[in-house]
Amino acid sequence: MFTGIIEAVGRVCGSDEVAGGRRLTVDAGVTAEDVTPGASVAVNGVCLTATEIRGTRIGFDVIAETLRRTNLGRLRVGDRVNLERSLRVGDRLDGHFVQGHVDGTGTIRRRTQSAQECVVWVEPERSLIPCIIPKGSIAIDGISLTVAELQGAMFSVALIPTTLERTNLGDGRVGDPVNLETDMLIRAAVHNLGGQRVADTSTLTSLLERGEL
Numbered sequence: 001m002f003t004g005i006i007e008a009v010g011r012v013c014g015s016d017e018v019a020g021g022r023r024l025t026v027d028a029g030v031t032a033e034d035v036t037p038g039a040s041v042a043v044n045g046v047c048l049t050a051t052e053i054r055g056t057r058i059g060f061d062v063i064a065e066t067l068r069r070t071n072l073g074r075l076r077v078g079d080r081v082n083l084e085r086s087l088r089v090g091d092r093l094d095g096h097f098v099q100g101h102v103d104g105t106g107t108i109r110r111r112t113q114s115a116q117e118c119v120v121w122v123e124p125e126r127s128l129i130p131c132i133i134p135k136g137s138i139a140i141d142g143i144s145l146t147v148a149e150l151q152g153a154m155f156s157v158a159l160i161p162t163t164l165e166r167t168n169l170g171d172g173r174v175g176d177p178v179n180l181e182t183d184m185l186i187r188a189a190v191h192n193l194g195g196q197r198v199a200d201t202s203t204l205t206s207l208l209e210r211g212e213l
Contacts, residue, residue, distance in 0.1 A: 002042045004095030004137075004144025006082045006167045007031050010043075012075050013057060021063040024048075024072065031083050032056045040086040040100070044168075045142030045179045046070050047086075047100025070102045071141075071177045080168040082142045095144025096137040102179045103187075104128050106140075108172050109154055118159045119148070120172065124180055129153065130190050131182035139181040143167050 014025030026043060028035070035041060035058055039050045046066060052059035067073035075081065087093070106124035122140065124132065132138060132155050136147050145157040164170035172178065 001087045002047070002084050002098040002100055002142070003087055003091070003093050004045075004084070004098040004139045004142060006084055006143055008083045009080050009166070009168055010058075010083045012077055012079045012081060014059075015075055015077060018061065021061060021067060022073075024060045024062050024075065026058050026060070026081060026083070027056055028058050028083055029056050031085065032058050035085065042082070042084040042086075042098070042100045042142045044071060044081050045098070045100065045139050045181055046072055046102055069104065070179045071105060072179075074177065080171060082167050084142055096139075097184060098139045098142065098144060098181060099184065100142075100181070102181050103131070104180055105177045106180045108174050108176045108178060110174060111172070117161075118164055119156050120159060120169070121151075121154045121156045122178060122180070123154045126153065128180060128182055131186045133186060136186055137183040139179075141168060141178050142181075143169060 008029055008031040010026040010028040013027045016023045032053060035050050035053055037050055037053060040047050041050055041058065043060065048060040048062065050058050051061050062072055104125040104127065106122040108120060109123045110121040112119045132147055132150065134147055134150055138145055138147055140157065143163065148156045148158050159169060
């Protein structure tokens, strides 16, 4: 379990084919200090198991299914990745509960910049749309964010300068893929509705606010 509060931005220093997937090696800097083999680390929001630690470098074995369903399969040596170690009992929960189980990917379609904030518009896989509601939580590449608006098949998030400085979303360009994990409470609500496609997200929001789901 994670919080979506990024601890550090690491850098990919190895991506090698192995049987059944790839061995991904990330230079995690000081974040690697108390990581031991078998520990969970979220890499761009994907919960991975540390299999090898050499100094500040952590090795992860990533299976083919994960490579297909996330943006980890597109990573190259030198790319920056968001890192978060697993939540400990008693830690502050400053973001929201993030499982590290990516639901799917989205594509950055537009970004606008001002002195106060950067607004990023993302087009998610269509199957994720029922689980994305205004003011609901969403994790983008492991970052806990709040959905600002929905317009058609896209949603927006507003990024403050600190988020741009401390995560890799500051590097994100139009056309880039991002990992998405929707809020587990919203997913549960949609499931309770029978998994059907919710045409009007305001109806879902209203049901949640009244405690009827």
